[in-house]
Amino acid sequence: MPSPASHPLKRTLIASLKISAYAGILALLALVVAVAVAMSSLPSYGELIRRDDLGQMVRVRATDGSVLVSLGPSFGEWLRYDQIPDIMKEAMVAVEDRRFRSHPGVDPVGVARALKVRIERGTWVQGGSTITQQLARNIFLTNSRTFGRKVKEAILALALERRFTKDQILELYLNRVYFGGGAYGIDAASRRFFGHSAEQLSLAEAAIIAGLVKAPSNYSPTADAEAARSRAGVVIKLMQETGDITAAEAAEAAPERVKLVPSPKQNSVRYFTDWVLPQLDTLIDETVEPIDVWTTLDPAMQRSADAAVNAHTPKGAQGALVALDRDGAVRAMVGGRDYVTSLYNRATQATRQPGSAFKLFVYLAALEAGYKPDDMVEDSPVTIAGWSPRNSGRGYSGPVTVREAFARSINTVAAKVGQEVGFRTVADMAQRFGITTKINTQPSMVLGTSDVRLLDLTRAFASVARKGVAVVPYGIRRVATAKGELLYEHRDDESRVLVAPWVAAQMTDLLQAAVLTGTGRAAQIGRPVAGKTGTTSSNKDGWFVGFSSGITTGVWMGRDDARALPGLQGGAAPARAFHDFMVQAVARRPVEKFDIEVALPDWQLEPDEEAWYGEPDPGMMVDADGNPIDPAAIQPLPEGQPVDQAAPGAQAPRGEERLDQDWLDRAVGREPAQREGQPAIRRPPAAPPQSPQQPRASTPPANPVERRPVPSQP
The missing domain is CATH 3.40.710.10 (DD-peptidase/beta-lactamase superfamily)
Incomplete structure (x- = not known):
């Protein structure tokens, strides 16, 4: 027969179990409600495919197409699930979430392992986050290490698993996760590090990319190529353990032989890109879609400069x-x-x-x-x-x-x-x-x-x-x-x-x-x-x-x-720098002579001072048919005979007008020489004009430049 003292303990234990059960039920209900609310607020799959929330990517290219600098997030083509190489999917699952296909969004085994390590070491070493949780964090949350953020991450992961299929989640993850070097998504990472699309990834290349997720800054090939290759070896070993590849395939992969694309140099080229990029605001309105800016910079000339x-x-x-x-x-x-x-x-x-x-x-x-x-x-x-x-x-x-x-x-x-x-x-x-x-x-x-x-x-x-x-x-x-x-x-x-x-x-x-x-x-x-x-x-x-x-x-x-x-003089160091640069800059261009013999304007081809101050040119006389008349054959007009009735070649007597071009100019009120195809020249009536070679001045300068008369050009 139990002692009386045991009854209060039993009652307390039963009460505690009941309270725990009720709390568990309430927590489960709250979780279900939270997941349901999260599901209702999730964007559609089509909206998640857009990556404008990451900012605008700008790639600045030289004349030869090479990338001078990449600004903002870098991402390539969005690859559908069936376009992503199987080797890439297997590498990512092997290294980041082995039970991806079986858990509901949160991996209890992974969580338990993370708690165990936390207790043993006194600090969080393993997060236990699944691929789905990482996707939720990358899209909706920050990277802050707080308990509240982890709870939100778990709720969003459960909601994502209820809303989308495993294939869709993996597709979203591989196209959005950050791989370092400014690259978001496997296609951007592949183009950034290997120079080709992710559709052509080899086993070693896929292993390098998969190994970057844990620490993009530390393992990025742009930061430490050897660390990236070493981490790829770990990924290949894990893939062999999970049975995704054979021992022979693992031995043949050889990440150390993967050729990496060199990073763009960030020295003098940045003077140019800093000058040119602010001009985009006045040239285009697009601020969301990734853009390529093709510039005028010649890489060879830049190196020479x-x-x-x-x-x-x-x-x-x-x-x-x-x-x-x-x-x-x-x-x-x-x-x-x-x-x-x-x-x-x-x-x-x-x-x-x-x-x-x-x-x-x-x-x-x-x-x-x-x-x-x-x-x-x-x-x-x-x-x-x-x-x-x-x-x-x-x-x-x-x-x-x-x-x-x-x-x-x-x-x-x-x-x-x-x-x-x-x-x-x-x-x-x-x-x-x-x-x-x-x-x-x-x-x-x-x-x-x-x-x-x-x-x-x-x-x-x-x-x-x-x-x-x-x-x-x-x-x-x-x-x-x-x-x-x-x-x-x-x-x-x-x-x-x-x-x-x-x-x-x-x-x-x-x-x-x-x-x-x-x-x-x-x-x-x-x-x-x-x-x-x-x-x-x-x-x-x-x-x-x-x-x-x-x-x-x-x-x-x-x-x-x-x-x-x-000792600094323009004809010394600057001229020598000009020489060294130009020798290279024009080496492949044809030799061009300067065109310094250009026809002068009409006013510079007019008669010089001697012609202006000498006797006027009488001009050429022609008959009614336009044929020249010998000056010796010109006869004076009889007294009283009008000019228009004179015989061909007759000359108007002194004091009478002659029917010529000057007479027509005066009759129509046109300035002399203002005819079709000729510039108007206004000459003062009382004195010969100033030479067109001499600049006009209202008063002579204090120290005029002495000049020698130059014969007029034909």
Whole structure:
């Protein structure tokens, strides 16, 4: 007979069991309700196939199709379950969830094993998460290690198992899980690491991908190739244990022989991609679908540019280079010696004084005003508004041609020419050619005292090389979705003419002389080159900008803090860097001679001063049939006889009008010479006109440029 004391204990035990049973039932009911609610809120399978919740993937490609940089998540084609290789499915199940086909979404064995390890080691080492739980976490939750997140993960996993089939869950998982290197899904991982679609995966490649899920950062081939191959060996061994592959297949796999795609270099190329990617906002509206951005960058030219800048930039200084094709396509861009240590792009962001390279705009204005390369100018002391420029050699050469003055970069001549054409005119010319920074109009501006950007100055030289047609630098050729839908394509615009072709041709003549005989001789590359050096005061900046065979390249060197660099001159290190780069850049391009013999406009082909001040040309007399009449046969008209009744060849007496073209001009109120196919020339009636070769000025300049009369061209 039980003791009385045992009855309260029995009752307590029974009560505890009942409470536990009720709590279990309530918990089960709550779980069922939670799963049902979760099922009702789950997106459809079609909605889960879309991966726009991962962000937009942007792949930036070079001219040869190689990937310069990948931004955002990277994912390839969505592969249906039947498109995924069996070896890939088996590898993933073997390493991540052996009982995937049998559990309801949560694996009790896995949970028990994780709890056991937690008790033994005092920390969570194994999570016990199934493939379904991992899918729920990747789509709906974060990676926070909290008990609440694990409960939610389990509920969502049970709901997913009730809503979708095992095949659908595995398809979703393999297309959405993160494999490191920015790749989401097995197709993105396969293309990223092996360079081909996941449909062609080998056993070793599938093992490498399957081994990445545990720790994408540690085992990613982009981070540690050897660790990735070692982890693949573990996966292959597990597949052999589960019977998915034979011992012979495991031995033949050899992950160490798998060829991996090298990672894109993230050095000087990033100067270009950082400049070009913000432009997407103005070109396309697509912000969800993955896109490929096909750029103008030439990888070979970029490597040559990087090598040239690093080889010639003085110690302690920075260098920048930008190269434009004839239509403005940026083929190479280096914004500094090392992108990793300095993100600042000196090719597009830095504003520095260009020195004598700015004389391009002084002489463009002069040529447009009527100067010609062979005109004589005077190299002599000059003072303008209290400013007295000096030449680099401290001496003066006297009369020199415009060509020689530009080639030797004579400052006094540039000052006189700038004063004659007008400093505001020079500033306007610079802005016309694409200088976006503020240009001052002080007399010293002709020597390049206003800050400019390297890209802008290179653009201006490229417009001269294009015979006066505006060049707009661009870096994006086209943009397409991953499926090939074209979103944007660049179109060249040749409609904006900055100067007449003959002005650009004469400027090219001057630029070529600067390289052949002037300050830019170090830039010679064995084929026609035109360019200009630039050196600022105290050797703070060195420039060389020039063009050859359709490529225009600008080089700048200096210190970021604008301190002096002894020995830095545009004709030295920058010109040599230009030389080294251009030798490689144009090696496969045909040699192009400069077209500097361009027909001059009509007003430059008119008679010179002697013709204007001499006797007028009587012209040629013709009869009624248009045949020439011998001047000796012309007879004066009898008194009183009208002109239109005179015999052929008769000459109107003095004081009477003659029926000729001038008479017709006056009769119809047309200016002389304003006929079809001829420009209108308005001449003052009381005095002969000013020579068209001499720029007009309301008052003579303080230090006029002495010029020698040049015979008119036929």
